[in-house]
């Protein structure tokens with residue numbers, strides 16, 4: 783099976799490679815848009831995870847119509863900041879070209895400035911997949927936890943070093959792939975996708 787992953791995020795791509803290999807077996811081939819001679823990711827100007835996931839995944843499907851194409855739009859939501867912040871703006875929270883470190887620093891700073899006491903948070907993920915014959919799969923998943931008051935851990939990417947999953951005492955960046963590949967929003971989404979796709 784040949785999969786093309788609609789992402790520019792190296793951390794996501796690496797997780798997708800592992801998760802798809804575990805779900806579909808070692809004969810899967812996982813490609814990314816870096817391998818395309820010319821590809822410009824479209825602007826993510828949707829108003830929901832679903833719309834943005836569709837925009838990026840459809841853009842790759844247009845150039846790889848014969849393959850399975852998968853993408854996700856994800857983000858982190860903090861209850862004490864109003865529930866859906868930074869949400870769909872998670873990748874650009876500290877500005878249009880913000881690094882992961884700048885986004886994490888802004889989130890911790892905003893929680894301090896606003897005196898947020900409820901640190902409950904949630905990763906949300908909308909995975910979209912298109913089969914070679916054009917069938918669309920939509921999977922929504924969540925991972926619940928809290929935002930730590932400071933960073934810890936070196937593994938992972940994005941907000942991993944400030945997110946402590948529910949019932950855990952360490953951050954995702956400390957728990958690493960052994961935890962994420964079983965329980966993360968993306969792991970749950972790929973497992974559900976595989977379940978639905980293999981039933982065809």
Ligand code: ITT
Nearest residue numbers: 788789790791854855856857872873939940941942
């Ligand atoms: P693509 O759109 O190219 O896939 P992106 O990084 O812009 O890459 P999103 O628009 O989905 O992806 O933005 C998601 C944001 O949430 C971004 O800042 C990620 O680093 C972060 N994020 C998503 N999944 C995450 C995870 O499993 N662990 C930590 N942070 C994550």
